[in-house]
Amino acid sequence: MGNKSSGGFSPADGKKQSVKKGKAEEGEGGQPASDKTNGTAATGDAPQSESANETTPEAQIEASTGQPSGTTTAQKPAEEEEGEAPVVKEYQGEISVLEGQQAILRVEVSGVPHPTITWRLGEKTVEPDYAIEIAKDGALCFVSVEMTHAGIYCFTARNASGSEEGKIELKVRGEGEEGWAAASAAREERTETKPVPVEEFGEHVAQLHANNNAGFYREYQDLPSGEEGHTVNVFKMPGNLPKNRFRNIAVYDDNRIALEALPSEVTGEDEDSDYINAHVGDYINASYIDGYSKPKQYIACQGPLSNTVVDFWRAVWQEEVGSIVMVTNLTEGNNVKCHQYWPSSGSAHYGPFTVSLAEQLIFADYVIRHLHISLGGKSRKVLHLQFTSWPDHGVPEYAGPSLTYLRRVKAETKGAKGPAIFHCSAGVGRTGTLLSVDIALEQAGTEGVVDIQGIVSRLREQRMMMVQTHDQYGFIHDAVLESLICGETQIPAQNLPKVMGQLASTDSKHGKTGYEVQFGVLEQVSPKPHEVLTLTAQSFPDKNRSMEFLPSELWKVPLLMEHPGYINATFANGYKQHRGYIIAQAPMEGTCRDFWKMVYDRRCGVVIMLSQLMEQDKEVCYGYWPSKEEGSGEEVTHGEFTITAGNVKYDNIVQRNFTLVYNKMPHQQQKVTQYQVSSWSEEGLAQDNRALLELIEKVAATQRRTGNNPIVVHGV
The missing domain is CATH 2.60.40.10 (Immunoglobulins)
Structure with a gap:
């Protein structure tokens, strides 16, 4: 949501x-x-x-x-x-x-x-x-x-x-x-918490959001630090201070991971042995964390430093960790968040450990890596799941990608022998946020209640400063609520026909189909127009066909090297591509130049048009390409861009090929293919599903030729 x-x-x-x-x-x-x-x-x-x-x-x-x-x-x-x-x-x-x-x-x-x-x-x-x-x-x-x-x-x-x-x-x-x-x-001073029944949780979250999120502020202020009764003597030892990413994020003595010395037959009598046994010691900035029903279900730790990578792999090996959950990028802005502790390809040695990258799967919001770790002739498999869409400053705008990622983590770690390692940079903010969501959802499913304040309080008793900001605390509530409302939305491909049949049937109790019910849920969890920040778009009414549909500040597509560089277009994620699509309004006469500038900036090779130029005797899209086609070579100029018409194919889908040239660099030509699907009913439904399937095939083939850059989609 x-x-x-x-x-x-x-x-x-x-x-x-x-x-x-x-x-x-x-x-x-x-x-x-x-x-x-x-x-x-x-x-x-x-x-x-x-x-x-x-x-x-x-x-x-x-x-x-x-x-x-x-x-x-x-x-x-x-x-x-x-x-x-x-x-x-x-x-x-x-x-x-x-x-x-x-x-x-x-x-x-x-x-x-x-x-x-x-x-x-x-x-x-x-x-x-x-x-x-x-x-x-x-x-x-x-x-x-x-x-x-x-x-x-x-x-x-x-x-x-x-x-x-x-x-x-x-x-x-x-x-x-x-x-x-x-x-x-x-x-x-510990604040007593009161679990909220699941059926009342939506109203509870709405109350916390009221008055500019005043309830979240109050509850967050009431959270105990969790430090009372704990010592951090090992953290403070002079030899361990360089092993801490932040000098104020300490691990409690009674809950830290104490590394065991590796046997000599593993390390041998070489420099690795000296390094491991003489210099590393037993310290790592990592803490055991209890799950909802399983003690020490997780390990929360800081992102490894260059001098603690071997320590990290020692902990993975010692605790028989099967999954590593990473909630940060290696660098964000100008800040190094975590030292890379796995090979980009092939194998790499970290002290006595050999780590190999067997497979890497990249999705829009996360990356899954299958790693093999070897020590002393023994080998284990470790799954590495890295969430890559947490913003540099803030919490995710929407909880959906985080929930999808967390469900993938749960599915991959189910039945694992050892704990899963969760880490971000400090191992308290984003780490504490995701762990809180995971525990709260299990609590809701088991008890039918949610006690986020109690969950965060308990986490802080095991690792200081877990959940660092008001926004993270609020995000936990929003993510849990969205999961409770929407449930599991992913459908196995083999079950799709059956599920579609169920969704098409009408519920006798409510008189609605499953599709209508799901659409109502989407309306409930989606932000209302007045909740979306659109200040830039509102400043350019002459560039908008409608003031009702405006791009948000976080997802708008800026025209490069221009200020403010506004166009009514927004990024959207694909399944595997982050910001793999650009959703734009149909160009107007006064925005054609901006449209082609955007296509040029983002090196787009595909434009999908989902309308006619005229519908019901009204212009819904300006003709932004040469009017004479059929390979005539006719040109049209919009600002500093020249568009030359190529061949045209008419079938279920109209395919037009253009050459786009930036006039200041005429020798650099960009090939752009436009696909026009105009067979839509007045209700906005496709009249020919085969045309859509054909479109998907054609676009995929063109994307492979043109570099897999963002696909532009525009309607009216």
Whole structure:
């Protein structure tokens, strides 16, 4: 379903801390000391990093004004424009947190259009990195605060009508400083959770989404850290510190994976033996995690570093792991998330281990690798399942791909002897999110109830900081709800005729066919138009045939090297190809150039047209190709692009062949084949199914010739 938490989470009770002379007063509520100085920043929060947007050049913060902390300075453009200039309503002038904890610097601001918030520390613009995220609402989020993060952060709220600035000072305390004991005690106070019956879970999630996801914020704040009663002495040992990807993600002594020494007959008396037995030791940043009904069903660990790859394979071998579930890419943006610990092809040696890649299957959202690991003459099979569609900053927009992936994981790991390893980069955020969904679905199927707050609390008792952000916590709920509503939607091919017969029959109780019921479910779980962010599309009404069907910000197809480069087109995933399709509106006279620019940018070799040019005496598509065909060689120019007509074939499907040339580089020609299927009923149903099957065959053949780039599909 659509991730309704993508806009970030807000405090549940709406209470704000007032600011006086740039510092937050003690206690709840209170009036602001002045109209310009208020406070709403959360300390100890997980950042809302999972809905962050990249900062645009137009939104870069200006130099500091020198105003005292907690004050703002309004700026207006030279000419009055439509809309409302930004007004900063509330923020906290000073925040003090303990090193290693989580914090959010949030600014409440109004304006039309809604302002963009950017941040600067000194002369440097703040950009997302491994520890800092910028949420969709502009909040500056720290996953794990470090001493180096302390300082005065200047923010600018800006829109087309003006800008407003202010400052927030972030103070970072070392452990043991005054005030931490009380904060720790409050954080560790366990909140009793109440399981929600499955039949009431939809209403429960809707209530948590209300008031800008206030319920999620409240529940997430109530989660215990889980650290009470645990020691992390082995983690802190000097020799083990270089083996940790993050210095604040520790493993509990009573729940860590203790690596066993490999026997000498395996390692031999060579340098591998010295490395394994003298330098590696028994430490790895990995924790046992209980499943719903099976102790130590999973292992949660950090993504291997270059110096811990051998440790990782030792753990796989020792625990008889049959499946590795990886929820990250090796790099995301400019950040290295995980060192590659398997060969891209053939075999590779990692200490005494030999790992071979037997097979690799690539799908739109994940990759499955069949690995063989060998040690001392013995060999085992290990399945590696990597989810590749988790966004750099945020949670997935929709839960569907994650659920499909998780079902594949469940199917492949069923009956495995050892635990499955789950890891992302730190092994707590995305890892904790997927594990929570898996456990919650098993709980729902067994008990008929769901207790996500209790599940996350229990996970944190086994590994710190599991589920790092409000957005991840909200995503767990949305994913579980979608799975409960939709159920298993994949159908074995051999069962398809039987299932289609069942779907075509009418339910006497509801008077609906199975198709109608399923369509109703789709309507229920799909985001409503007003929930989809379409700001760019709304700014270009002359480029849209209808303002009802607009591309979302996350999936729109930008025209390269242009700003904003808008065209009414959106990416869509195929079965194996990520963003393998482009769904576009039918070109208009004023957008033909943009259409061909998009085809050229994305090196598209196939365009599928699902309409006539005129339908019911109304133009539904502008003729964007040469009007004279039959291999005449006639040309038409749209902007800087020239399209030359080739041969045409008329059958159930009209096939037109074009040559596309960018006039500034006339020697580079791009072949484009258009397939037109126009046999549609007034209800939008295909009148000839054979034509569609023929279309699929023709497109597949053309794709093989033209490079398997995105397929453009347009209707009216």
